Amino acid sequence: MKSNRWTYIGLSAAVAVATFLVTMLLMNIGQRKQEARQSYLELARLTEDTVDPAEWGKNFPREFDGYKRTVDIQRTKYGGSEAFSKLDRDPRLRRIFAGYAFELDYREERGHAYSLKDQDETERLKQRPQTGACLQCHASIIPAYRKLGGGDVMKGFALVCPMPFAEARKLVSHPVACIDCHDPKTMAIRVTRPGFLNGIKAYKKSQGIDNYDPNTMATRQEMRSFVCGQCHVEYYLAKDTKLVAYPWAKGLKIDDIEAYYDETKFSDWKHVETGADVLKAQHPEFETWSQGIHARSGVACADCHMPYVRQGAVKISDHHVRSPLLNIERACLTCHPFPASEMKLRVETIQDRNAKLLARAEDALVALYEEVKAARAAGVGSEKLTEALALQRKAQFRTDFVNAENSMGFHAPQEAARILGEAIDYARQGQLAVRRAR
């Protein structure tokens, strides 16, 4: 009788627990079905003036959550998002940038969340006054351009660029934000930066396409690279207008860019050790990627840097923009059917080779500086060194192009090797030119 009672109680409890679990499963299935509809609740009204990402986050919490994670600081073998000093890691750079602000402070970039803060704090800006041009990319600035230009973004852009940095800084409050890449009405990705719009228009014109407007003429897959190419590019500050400009009128290859600078007689500064008029490469990720196998295969920046991620039944682009080396499974394995360890090894093999070649190029540059200095000390005049200094300009731009580019050669390994090979050759040719002049 007693055991019967326990069976009775145990059985009832077991059935109750089973019912509990089945109900949980039912709710779970219901939730996933709801998620799969990919609907969103418009809690905040977004307009062209909604700069604050937190407002966008009310409607798109998953994407916003990823965006906020760009504060993460994590290092990879050669890059990542920790602001270590590149000058300390590679002291040759102090000599390569002699006389230019980068000799003061040159660090690895941190995530998007820091883009404005890091610009405020760099010694380049504190010790050498800069203009409002920096803010085209370091801040979410389009509404400020529009306001200042009386509705015309291009006009506002032309007004803000020449301003002293401190004055322009008052116009903005957020680092790179949602509105820079998304249309607030439709959420479609779009490009907004005036420098990019002008640059890509000039580039397409060189290919015979007039009045190119990426927002209406580009495919969605192209746009998934263009949004990044708005800022991750080689640029210069035009001497007359002070505008941020992209040197693409002849093409995106380093040779095209160099030809453009040579033709417009542009140089960034006079090298202090040698007196050469030299160029500073910025961060030509977009240009380098465009020469690589991934671009050739139609892979966009976002495919690896913002790969699709599943959250329950929802699939979104990971807005935690970061090095694919920190997210190999999603970034690489969607296309490459190999273990993550294998992919990491492949990437680092490319990067190790590139780093070795880059070190050789820097050594060659420094050797050229020594040769020029020795010649000057021996009384060789500038007029005799013209050829050597022109070769320094070529070697220096090539070395810097690969060094400043944030993939340690990965975006286009063979192209990076070609550029570095040429850099070494030009630097050594420069040494021979000095010897001929003596």
Next chain:
Amino acid sequence: MNQFLRLLPSLLAGVLFGVGFFTFHFAEGLSYFSNDPNACANCHIMREYLDSWQKSSHHTRAVCNDCHMPQHLASKLWTKADNGWNHSVKFTLQTFSDPIRIRSANAGRLRANCIRCHEELTSDIRVAPAHARPAELDCVHCHAGAGHGSRR
């Protein structure tokens, strides 16, 4: 009161069966016994695989089950049960690695189905040289787009 207590297990069991059947119905449980490719996308993860199958050369000739399931009824049901259990546990608890990969047992079933239709055509090349891979050549290593279209 005594009467109620005596009925309690039956009541509870009734609730369990009711909720259970509803859950089964809500999750479209019966569809898993069919050949309908849409049933595979009930589990949301499979959506893009269903989509890419529609862009593949095979979509007019073969549905999911033609390639991914053994054709003998008993082994077909066993494979469905085995994968169904794995998929539902992993998806419900969200404990799977992304991107998903075919398990080797399933890859073997897949290859058997390639050969089932293309047996004569491939009889010469399937004679693997002695020094080649341990297993037979994997068809989809090269013909990745046969069942699931282009990657883009």
